[in-house]
Amino acid sequence: LSEKLQKALRKLTGKGKISENDINQASREIRLALLEADVNFKVVKKFIKTIKAEALGKEVQESLNPGQQIIKIVNDELTKMMGSDTASIIEAKHIPTIIMMVGLQGTGKTTTVGKLANYLIKNKKARPLLIAGDIYRPAAIDQLKTIGASLDVPVYSENNTDVVAIVENGLMQADRNHNDYVIIDTAGRLEIDDQLMDELKNIVDVAHPENIILVADAMTGQVAATVAEGFNSKLKLTGLILTKLDGDTRGGAALSIREVTGLPILFTGQGEKLTELDTFHPDRMASRILGMGDMLSLIEKAQQDFDAKEAEKVAQKMRENTFDFNDFVDQMDQMQKMGPLDQIIKMIPGMANNPALKNFKVPDKQIAHTKAIVYSMTPAEREDPDLLNPSRRRRIAGGCGLSVVEVNRMIKQFKQAKDMMQKVTSGNFKGLSNLPGM
Ligand code: GDP
Ligand code: MG
Numbered sequence: 001l002s003e004k005l006q007k008a009l010r011k012l013t014g015k016g017k018i019s020e021n022d023i024n025q026a027s028r029e030i031r032l033a034l035l036e037a038d039v040n041f042k043v044v045k046k047f048i049k050t051i052k053a054e055a056l057g058k059e060v061q062e063s064l065n066p067g068q069q070i071i072k073i074v075n076d077e078l079t080k081m082m083g084s085d086t087a088s089i090i091e092a093k094h095i096p097t098i099i100m101m102v103g104l105q106g107t108g109k110t111t112t113v114g115k116l117a118n119y120l121i122k123n124k125k126a127r128p129l130l131i132a133g134d135i136y137r138p139a140a141i142d143q144l145k146t147i148g149a150s151l152d153v154p155v156y157s158e159n160n161t162d163v164v165a166i167v168e169n170g171l172m173q174a175d176r177n178h179n180d181y182v183i184i185d186t187a188g189r190l191e192i193d194d195q196l197m198d199e200l201k202n203i204v205d206v207a208h209p210e211n212i213i214l215v216a217d218a219m220t221g222q223v224a225a226t227v228a229e230g231f232n233s234k235l236k237l238t239g240l241i242l243t244k245l246d247g248d249t250r251g252g253a254a255l256s257i258r259e260v261t262g263l264p265i266l267f268t269g270q271g272e273k274l275t276e277l278d279t280f281h282p283d284r285m286a287s288r289i290l291g292m293g294d295m296l297s298l299i300e301k302a303q304q305d306f307d308a309k310e311a312e313k314v315a316q317k318m319r320e321n322t323f324d325f326n327d328f329v330d331q332m333d334q335m336q337k338m339g340p341l342d343q344i345i346k347m348i349p350g351m352a353n354n355p356a357l358k359n360f361k362v363p364d365k366q367i368a369h370t371k372a373i374v375y376s377m378t379p380a381e382r383e384d385p386d387l388l389n390p391s392r393r394r395r396i397a398g399g400c401g402l403s404v405v406e407v408n409r410m411i412k413q414f415k416q417a418k419d420m421m422q423k424v425t426s427g428n429f430k431g432l433s434n435l436p437g438m
Helices: 002-010 020-036 041-055 066-081 109-124 138-151 163-177 194-207 222-235 252-261 282-290 293-320 325-338 342-346 364-375 379-383 390-400 404-426
Strands: 097-102 128-133 181-186 211-217 239-243 265-269 277-279
Touching: 020 041, 020 066, 020 282, 041 066, 041 252, 066 252, 066 282, 097 109, 097 194, 109 128, 109 138, 109 181, 109 239, 109 265, 109 277, 128 138, 128 163, 163 181, 163 194, 181 194, 194 222, 211 222, 211 252, 222 252, 239 252, 252 265, 252 282, 293 325, 293 404, 325 364, 325 379, 325 404, 364 390, 364 404, 390 404
Parallel strands: 097 181, 097 211, 128 181, 211 239, 239 265
Antiparallel strands: 265 277
């Protein structure tokens, strides 16, 4: 599909602003891409609406076509939706910080308990205790014990079926041993049922965990969002961990879950090993969901190349002494679009990091006047400033509705700028103080 999408987007050519037509064509393909990534259809619908509003009338950057511009907007918006905030484990005021892991059967709870313990040891020099709260299958307790042993982390377990008592006793052991983190593994079911929820609620009531984390399987796509909604309504989750992202799933679950619950995604599971836990990166997830990683890096590169090419073009003109009013106007357009004079300044030795220049901008009004004056010139005049004798200047002033004084000032500035830039590009540069407006 990604290929299909790229083809469709390539068809959108032309410059200027993003049109209704551009959006309609692109949004069809974006909708498909998202649905194919198994994003919940309601979320897709809402998302497309946001994108339409966001993209319509947006200026298409010189280096991009409208399709690429829309993709860039989509990618930025996706990233924003999945949380620009970096979330982490909520720390308790007094140790231990309690983390309760919940989720359906087979999503990776027990494995993730181990992964998280490993993460806390590596990143916070933690001394965690694990509590085996999945009491229905003996194998589940053994599984956690094996994980604990491999990390050299204690596991609290009992051979009875009173899970609330087990958790209470486990917490008492953590107090005695001054463990700074307690991670509680719990039982899952194939689907949400009241019995499971009651049991989990009872654990919450005795443990008061700072963190109730839902472990969701990314491969289950939009089902994960429904499950998350169910768990959240009963338990007030604090965050999510999305597992099994090491497969070829596109990760639409991340977007759906985030949109439906508003909860932060803390980590992602990237494999069966206990080291395979990553902090969540919204930007990476966005490009994965879109399935357009290549396209996105292409867009980025196109922009960089374009800026560099434009800057080089100007330098070339300077060296050849063919910089004219047309270039001057182009240059101003370019500056207006780029904002600060970054690209040009980068070419000036020793100026690249001058903070005073970083945010320098030519005032919009000055640009408008300059353009008006240039547009009132004949093509020959635009290419050859030396033609501009007093009578021509008067005619130009009349044509653009500005005074002769203003026309003279602009021509003088042009000459100064040209002079200065010539010195810069020929290596005789002394300082920037002659640059108009500085
Ligand atoms: P639980 O029933 O929720 O406790 O799930 P488990 O922790 O027992 O995991 C179920 C299966 O999923 C096991 O085979 C794990 O090795 C596997 N698993 C867990 N997390 C991941 C992951 O991030 N990637 C992959 N590929 N497998 C995982
Ligand atoms: Mg388990």
